[in-house]
Amino acid sequence: MTRTNGNGDGATAVHIALQGKGGVGKSLVSAILSQYLSSKGQDVLAIDADPVNHTLAEYRGLAVSKLNLLKRAA
Numbered sequence: 001m002t003r004t005n006g007n008g009d010g011a012t013a014v015h016i017a018l019q020g021k022g023g024v025g026k027s028l029v030s031a032i033l034s035q036y037l038s039s040k041g042q043d044v045l046a047i048d049a050d051p052v053n054h055t056l057a058e059y060r061g062l063a064v065s066k067l068n069l070l071k072r073a074a
Helices: 026-039
Strands: 002-004 012-014
């Protein structure tokens, strides 16, 4: 999904969500894409919402935020 970013500068915001079977490379693709866009001067916000394995958040150079969507049973 794309839309203007609302800052009045005409820039486009791009939102990408990846999901799928574990071990297929979602975190690797996300890290490479984030690094590429950052190197081109784009503002990148990477969020790792994996409830089991926060692999993307382990890429320290990307400043990835963790998002916990599931509550643990007491």
